Amino acid sequence: MTVNGKAVTADVEDRTLLVQLLREQLGLTGTHVGCDTSQCGACVVHVNGASVKSCSVLAAQCNNAKVLTIEGLADSQALHPMQQAFKDNHGLQCGFCTPGMIMSAIDLVQNNPDPTDAEIRDWLEGNICRCTGYQNIVSSIQAGARMMQSR
Amino acid sequence: MYDFQYTKVQSIDDAVHHMQQDEEAVLLAGGMTLLPALKQRLAQPTQLLDLSGIENFSSISVDGDAIRIAALTTHAGVAGSPLVQVHIPALAALANSIGDPQVRNRGTLGGSIANADPAADYPAALVALDATVITTKQTIAAEDFFVDLFETVLESDEIITAVSFPKPRRAAYAKFANPASRYAVVGVFVAESDAGCRVAVTGAQGSVFRWQEAEAALSSEFDAKSIESLTLPTDDMNEDLHATADYRAHLVVVMACQAVREITG
Numbered sequence: 001m002t003v004n005g006k007a008v009t010a011d012v013e014d015r016t017l018l019v020q021l022l023r024e025q026l027g028l029t030g031t032h033v034g035c036d037t038s039q040c041g042a043c044v045v046h047v048n049g050a051s052v053k054s055c056s057v058l059a060a061q062c063n064n065a066k067v068l069t070i071e072g073l074a075d076s077q078a079l080h081p082m083q084q085a086f087k088d089n090h091g092l093q094c095g096f097c098t099p100g101m102i103m104s105a106i107d108l109v110q111n112n113p114d115p116t117d118a119e120i121r122d123w124l125e126g127n128i129c130r131c132t133g134y135q136n137i138v139s140s141i142q143a144g145a146r147m148m149q150s151r
Numbered sequence: 152m153y154d155f156q157y158t159k160v161q162s163i164d165d166a167v168h169h170m171q172q173d174e175e176a177v178l179l180a181g182g183m184t185l186l187p188a189l190k191q192r193l194a195q196p197t198q199l200l201d202l203s204g205i206e207n208f209s210s211i212s213v214d215g216d217a218i219r220i221a222a223l224t225t226h227a228g229v230a231g232s233p234l235v236q237v238h239i240p241a242l243a244a245l246a247n248s249i250g251d252p253q254v255r256n257r258g259t260l261g262g263s264i265a266n267a268d269p270a271a272d273y274p275a276a277l278v279a280l281d282a283t284v285i286t287t288k289q290t291i292a293a294e295d296f297f298v299d300l301f302e303t304v305l306e307s308d309e310i311i312t313a314v315s316f317p318k319p320r321r322a323a324y325a326k327f328a329n330p331a332s333r334y335a336v337v338g339v340f341v342a343e344s345d346a347g348c349r350v351a352v353t354g355a356q357g358s359v360f361r362w363q364e365a366e367a368a369l370s371s372e373f374d375a376k377s378i379e380s381l382t383l384p385t386d387d388m389n390e391d392l393h394a395t396a397d398y399r400a401h402l403v404v405v406m407a408c409q410a411v412r413e414i415t416g
Contacts, residue, residue: 014157014199015189037187039331041253050227050256056186057257060157061179061201107252125333126251 001065003028004072012059019043019054022069030070030099034128041127044100045069051107053126070099073106081147082106082140091140093131101127105141109148115141152189159201163208163310166200167287170308173198178310180223180262183254202310209259211235214315217283218242222261222311227252229260239280241322241340245272248326250333261311264296267303267358269389270334274359276316276324278351279340283315300357319344325409326354327402329393336394337402341410343373350407355399356387365407374415375408 001008003026010025022028022045031054034042038056045054046068073080079087082102092098101124108115108123115123120138129137158176160166170176176198179185188194202208208223211232218238220229229235230247249255249263249272263273264284277284277293284296287310296303305311319342326338335354339362342349350365368377383403388396 013154015152015154017186036190038183038254041251044253051253052256053253056183058157058179058182058186058199060159061182061203063159104252123252126253 001062001067003067004069010059014058014060016059017055018045018047018052018057018059018062018067021059022054022067028069028071032096032099034096034100039126039128040097041100041104041124042097044103044127046103046107049110051104068103070103073102080106081151082109082144085144085147086137086140089136089140089143091132091137097127097129097131101129101137105144106148108141109145113145113149115145117142153192153195155189155196156198157201158198159204162205163287163312166202166205166310167308169198169200170310174307176200178202178262178265180259180265181225181257182262183250183258184262184266184268208312213238217315217317219313219315220260221313223259224261226250226255226258226260226263230255238318239316239322241319241324241342242276242280242316245276245324245340248272248324248328248333260314264314265303265305265311267297267301268334269300269357269359270329270336270354272324272326272335272338272353275335275338275340275351275353277314278359278361279342279349280316280319280322281342281344281346281349282317284311285313285315286311294361297358302358317344321414323410323413325406325413327406337399337406339403339406339410341369341407341414343369343414348373352403352407354389355383355403356389362403362407369411373411375411378411379404379408 032042034040038053043055047065104127120141177196179199179201210221212219226246226249230243235243282293284291322342324340326335337354340351348369350362353359365378383400385396385400388399390396
């Protein structure tokens with residue numbers, strides 16, 4: 001598969017989850033395991049451009065797929081606009097849910113470049129944050145969407 | 152998870168062949184129910200047969216007066232389909248209410264109905280719209296497809312290939328969603344076509360059912376007032392930590408009225 005633009009080859013057990021491959025074999029620990037029951041969204045990554053919960057997908061299902069994780073967003077010069085927006089708008093406190101929030105948010109903005117407050121909250125159904133109360137996450141995503149459009 | 156063998160099948164025939172060779176093999180569509188169940192060690196299949204490599208298994212097309220949706224179409228695919236949005240907007244809206252965006256990106260129509268979760272959304276749409284389930288062995292009316300809790304007529308080597316949904320004149324789906332999972336505590340799909348009015352209820356009992364008393368009342372006058380004072384027996388209603396049987400019986404009426412009002416405006 002391709003992970004963050006780089007071709008990757010790995011031998012895995014048939015039952016290995018995508019998140020296990022990413023974290024344990026490839027060392028990409030930015031993708032978090034929260035609930036491990038596909039509820040919380042801390043493990044969200046993109047597979048072939050669409051956001052998925054990597055705790056509920058087998059690594060083998062992603063054979064030859066293009067996988068994008070939080071580590072693949074920033075270039076050597078700067079953070080991705082959505083990452084910058086979370087930083088600017090204090091869209092995180094403990095940060096555990098943040099990688100999943102940002103990956104989910106980017107998928108939203110790719111499909112809906114100018115989401116309303118209600119559309120953002122609706123989209124975040126599958127991402128749980130126990131710190132912020134979501135207010136600043138929604139503000140961050142609105143700011144991130146504007147920055148992504150102007151880029 | 153217990154260990155299993157992962158096999159990516161190349162065709163439907165290939166999948167059927169594997170299922171006949173290995174009775175403990177199970178089909179893997181989106182995996183949104185299967186993989187969490189395996190992680191909890193609720194099942195121990197020998198083999199997972201991944202269907203995602205089969206060509207043309209996630210297409211949506213017009214089929215006479217119906218919309219035919221191939222079994223591996225994701226919920227996001229149904230929700231975002233211009234064909235579904237134009238001809239059966241209530242079905243697109245239902246698909247868009249399942250789980251969360253990431254679940255909708257993976258979960259499939261065929262996987263959902265094969266699993267026949269009593270709280271799943273699709274069964275209500277299939278039964279109310281009088282859809283036809285097409286499998287490798289038969290073409291069967293949705294009402295006869297769902298048997299009971301997690302039970303369908305599917306045999307161990309039978310695969311759903313598509314579902315054909317007749318276009319209704321008008322339809323709506325209303326659900327009282329579990330706030331965590333978005334599964335239906337109760338969901339009611341109301342559809343009106345030339346053949347009459349059908350009201351299908353999911354979440355309330357072991358399997359989807361038609362609420363025929365409401366259908367009769369709506370057939371004489373299509374208005375929420377016709378059904379708002381009806382009641383349902385509570386004997387067969389599900390009861391769990393989310394809702395008592397009495398509460399579910401009440402919710403059926405409330406959701407049915409909501410769906411009818413959405414149609415009548």
